[in-house]
Amino acid sequence: MTNSDVIIIGSGISALQLARHLQGHLNVMIITKNKMKDSNSYLAQGGIAAPIGTGDKVGLHARDTITAGCGHQLESVVKDAIRDGKRIVAELIREGAPFDRNDDGELSLGMEGAHSMARILHSGGDQTGKLMIDYLMEALNDKVRLVQGEMAFELLTNEKGRCTGVRTKCEDGSVRVHMATHVVLATGGAGAIYSISSNAPVVTGDGLALAFRAGAVLADMEFIQFHPTLLTVDQHGVGLVSEAVRGEGALLLNDAGERIMEGVHSQLELAPRHIVAEKINSERLAGREVFLDITPVKAFETKFPSITRMCEQHGISLAMGKIPVSPGCHFTMGGVVTDEYGRTSVKGLYAIGEVACTGLHGANRLASNSLLEGLVYGERLASYLKGVSEPGLPVEEIRYPRPACETPDIRFDPQELKERMMMDVGIIRSGHGLTRHMKWLKSQKLSFQANLERLSQKEIQSYLMWVVSTLITQAAFSRTESRGAHIRSDFPEENNVHWYKRTIGLLKDNHQLKVVHDEQHQIEIYA
Ligand code: SIN
Numbered sequence: 001m002t003n004s005d006v007i008i009i010g011s012g013i014s015a016l017q018l019a020r021h022l023q024g025h026l027n028v029m030i031i032t033k034n035k036m037k038d039s040n041s042y043l044a045q046g047g048i049a050a051p052i053g054t055g056d057k058v059g060l061h062a063r064d065t066i067t068a069g070c071g072h073q074l075e076s077v078v079k080d081a082i083r084d085g086k087r088i089v090a091e092l093i094r095e096g097a098p099f100d101r102n103d104d105g106e107l108s109l110g111m112e113g114a115h116s117m118a119r120i121l122h123s124g125g126d127q128t129g130k131l132m133i134d135y136l137m138e139a140l141n142d143k144v145r146l147v148q149g150e151m152a153f154e155l156l157t158n159e160k161g162r163c164t165g166v167r168t169k170c171e172d173g174s175v176r177v178h179m180a181t182h183v184v185l186a187t188g189g190a191g192a193i194y195s196i197s198s199n200a201p202v203v204t205g206d207g208l209a210l211a212f213r214a215g216a217v218l219a220d221m222e223f224i225q226f227h228p229t230l231l232t233v234d235q236h237g238v239g240l241v242s243e244a245v246r247g248e249g250a251l252l253l254n255d256a257g258e259r260i261m262e263g264v265h266s267q268l269e270l271a272p273r274h275i276v277a278e279k280i281n282s283e284r285l286a287g288r289e290v291f292l293d294i295t296p297v298k299a300f301e302t303k304f305p306s307i308t309r310m311c312e313q314h315g316i317s318l319a320m321g322k323i324p325v326s327p328g329c330h331f332t333m334g335g336v337v338t339d340e341y342g343r344t345s346v347k348g349l350y351a352i353g354e355v356a357c358t359g360l361h362g363a364n365r366l367a368s369n370s371l372l373e374g375l376v377y378g379e380r381l382a383s384y385l386k387g388v389s390e391p392g393l394p395v396e397e398i399r400y401p402r403p404a405c406e407t408p409d410i411r412f413d414p415q416e417l418k419e420r421m422m423m424d425v426g427i428i429r430s431g432h433g434l435t436r437h438m439k440w441l442k443s444q445k446l447s448f449q450a451n452l453e454r455l456s457q458k459e460i461q462s463y464l465m466w467v468v469s470t471l472i473t474q475a476a477f478s479r480t481e482s483r484g485a486h487i488r489s490d491f492p493e494e495n496n497v498h499w500y501k502r503t504i505g506l507l508k509d510n511h512q513l514k515v516v517h518d519e520q521h522q523i524e525i526y527a
Contacts (some may be wrong), residue, residue, distance in 0.1 A: 001177045004029040004145070005391055007166060009152045009207060011131070013371050014040035014353030016136035017378025018184060019144050025386050028144045029178065031168060033151035033457065038202045040188050040354065041374065044129025045242035045306060046112060047122040048375070051082065052091040053109045056119050058083045065100065065369060068272045069333075069362020070113040070494065070504075071115035071485040072220070077359035080340065085372040088379060094175060097437075098123045098131050111247035112367035114272040118247075120368045126242050126304045132371065150176060152206065153452045153460045155183060155214040155349065163214060163349035169457050182348055182385055186378075187213055187500060189332025189354040190468045191224075194426065195418035196328040198227050198240040204461055205468035207355040211336040212467060213448060217345040218505045219357045219469075219518070220334030225365055225485045226427045227330035228252075228276035229292060231307075233314045237328035241292060241307055243367050245323075246270055248303060249296035252280065252325075253498035254288040264293055265312035274485045277327040281427050295321040296361050302474055331370065333361040333485065334475070334503075341384040342377050352377040363484025408450040414462045417469055425473050430489045434477040441470050449511040475503045478515045 005026035008015045015030060022028050032038070044082075051061040062078045093099060093107065101119045102108040110120040123131035150168035156177070158164050165179035187207025191199030198467050229245070229252075230237030246252070246269040252260050264279050265271035271299055280290045294300055300318060301308045311318055336344050336351035338358050344351050353374045360373055420440055424433035444466060452460050481495040501517045506512045 001179060002029065003179045004178065005029060005389055006182045006184060006385060007178055007180040008186050009166065010039070010188060010353070010355070011036045011375060012039035012188055012353055013132060013136065014374035014378040015184075015186035016133065017375050018141065018186065018352060018382050019132050019231065020136055020139045021379055021382030022385060023141050023144050025470070026389055026391050029147060029180070030144060031150055031152060031166070031178065033206070035148055036137065038147060038200055040134070040191070040200050040203050041129045041371065042133045043198075043200055044371055045126040045240055046087060046111060046244055046368045047120040047128040048118050048132075048371045049112075049115065049366065050086050050372060051119055052086060052089060052107070053117060053119055056117055058086060060116060061119060065360070065366045066362065068364050068366040070364060071500075072223075072483060074359035077340065081358070081373065081376050084376045084380070086225060088180045088375045089372070092375075097135055100125065110244050110355050111270065112243045113246065113270045113276065114267065114366055115270075120222050120244065120247070122244065124305070125302065126244065128371065131502035147178075148308045151457045151460060152187075152210060153464075155210050157214055157346070160347070161215070162347040167453070169453075169455070169460055171457065173456060174484050175453050182350060182380055184381065185336060185349070185351040185355045186353050187355045189335065191329045191332060192422055193418055193465050193469055194224075194329035195415070195422045196230065196237040196326075197329050198230055198237070198330045202208070204465050205332070206334075206461070206464050207351065208335060208471065209464035209467035211344065211349065211351060211355075212471060212505065214346055214349065215507055216349060216351075218335060218471060219337045219470045219502045220363075220475070221332075221505055222479050222503055223333035223361075223363050223484060224425075224472065224485045225273060225330060225331040225333060226277040226327040228273055228280050228327050229325040230328040230500070231310060231314060231316065232324040232326040233316070237326050238314060240311045240330075241323055241325055242304065243273075245294065245297060245304060245307065248298075248433060251293040251296065252276070253291050253293050254283050255291070256288065260290065272364060273367070274487065277427060278487060280325065280327055290325055291322040291324050292311070293322060294318065329422075329426075331365050333357070333363065333365055337504075338382060342381040343384075347430060350381055352381055363486060405449045405451045407454045408463055408513070409444050410454070410455070410459045410462045412444055412462065412466075414465055417462070417465055421469055421472075425469070425476055428487050428489050429476050430486045431477065432490075434473055437469075437473050438477065441466065447511060448507060448513065471505050474513055474515050475505060478517070479503055
């Protein structure tokens with residue numbers, strides 16, 4: 001058993017930002033189920049959005065964020081996050097973080113979908129995530145303990161309901177217990193539970209399932225963003241082609257050479273993501289291929305080195321000027337409900353980054369707001385924890401009797417779950433498809449109450465995917481309207497009269513999922 005002041009589960013941008021601000025103040029342990037750099041943050045091609053350009057303002061960036069999110073946000077949350085983000089980005093620039101500059105030495109600010117002006121900072125062209133993670137990791141000192149290859153499978157809570165630690169499964173099958181005064185989920189979203197996804201394969205929603213099983217309130221799980229342009233090889237999306245490519249002038253054409261976004265949205269290729277993804281999807285359903293025409297983009301290979309490499313690896317020649325694309329799962333807007341510091345409804349448990357639902361992203365996240373969110377909430381939680389903690393406080397032991405429950409029998413192939421998610425809970429949903437998927441989930445005869453300690457890492461991951469799949473599907477079924485990334489063919493309109501409310505998922509005492517709708521955005525948060 002180990003003891004820490006703060007355990008951070010996950011190793012993306014929010015985790016590293018938190019750790020670098022806590023080091024030297026509190027004892028920090030980072031636990032990750034694979035390697036430190038296996039995260040969506042590391043893969044991020046798009047950059048960090050911040051209103052730092054001439055004429056840009058917090059209010060303008062907030063307005064774009066709220067428009068992209070279809071108003072399903074709290075305005076104060078959006079404005080505060082962008083204001084803090086602007087300050088943090090300015091600090092990173094002063095510190096010497098590796099942001100790209102133009103030939104005159106000025107920061108080069110890129111354009112992406114649904115932004116009304118160029119405000120995206122990049123590093124190494126399309127390698128922002130990699131360079132930022134390298135930068136933040138270099139800033140960590142050796143006091144931060146890094147535990148790799150251990151999969152968190154259960155949050156520990158004491159008899160007062162406070163989260164006091166986590167149990168992990170090691171690669172050799174053994175179980176370890178890590179106790180802490182504060183436990184932080186920074187595990188990312190659940191994009192890899194879809195068969196076509198831009199996400200790192202490890203991003204299967206573990207933190208969402210762990211929090212739910214520990215009794216935390218989750219919200220808006222139905223809002224899953226599909227990125228319009230994944231490189232498509234043999235009808236299958238294999239990796240992201242950044243929106244920045246369209247920001248640099250690339251056009252979306254079908255195989256008849258028609259510009260598909262004409263007449264669909266005034267921002268054309270740079271319309272909000274769900275609109276572009278839906279249009280590409282409908283072209284493909286009608287039997288037409290869709291391409292990014294990159295001939296208008298100057299110096300493509302220099303601006304987009306990782307996309308160039310990916311195309312080469314898949315035998316796509318850029319000399320033709322055409323990249324075949326189709327949509328794939330990209331981002332989880334909902335998650336564990338938190339306040340402005342990352343506190344959840346379970347005492348001692350915090351959530352930051354994509355696993356959290358803060359009210360910033362709404363029904364559809366604005367491009368390049370997620371790295372910004374990680375930086376903001378990582379820093380905010382650090383200042384909160386420094387204010388409430390003294391180093392070395394003894395953690396409470398787990399004294400409560402563990403409920404007797406059974407080891408689940410995982411019979412399904414996770415690939416089947418991913419394909420079913422894509423088919424029935426994907427870009428376009430319907431009551432019929434959602435019901436079919438719920439029946440399949442039920443047919444697995446699994447329960448939210450389960451003893452996972454005898455399962456392998458792989459089996460635990462499959463079980464947690466089942467939990468998250470259930471949360472997303474139930475939430476999607478209960479929202480009978482279309483809003484942002486949640487598109488229902490049987491309820492095609494946005495309905496502000498009945499649906500200006502969050503979908504809340506919580507675990508009832510009898511271990512059933514309860515889905516309710518919350519108009520007031522009032523969930524009790526415990527410090
Ligand atoms: C992209 O580069 O298109 C993705 C950026 C993002 O999702 O924020």
